[in-house]
Amino acid sequence: MDPLLCSYRNCSERMRIVRCCGPGDFFLERVVFPFELLTFHCPPSTDVQIWARESAGVVLAEQLSADSMAMEESDTVPRPAWLPQIPIRAVGVKGNASSVCLQRG
Structure with missing residues (x-):
């Protein structure tokens, strides 16, 4: 089972x-x-939790599956690591936090 390349952007x-x-x-x-x-690698069936500190303490702000956070991977020549990645769409948007799929190549 190949690991997924996932991403999460903290928009808060x-x-x-x-x-x-x-x-x-x-x-x-x-x-x-x-x-x-x-950006991180994880197995496809991974549960991803986003925790936030609030006045009442630390609370679970968002719960997502790694599959919904997976970045699109291209069979074309990969974009060099030193070039910035290009966001193409946001998924799993909830509150101020969102996961972002990035375009490669």
């Missing part, structure tokens, strides 16, 4: 925590700063 003015729990002891947790784009 506060830090978010992205937590991924997948099959076979897969676990990934990252802090995403305001307006930062996080």
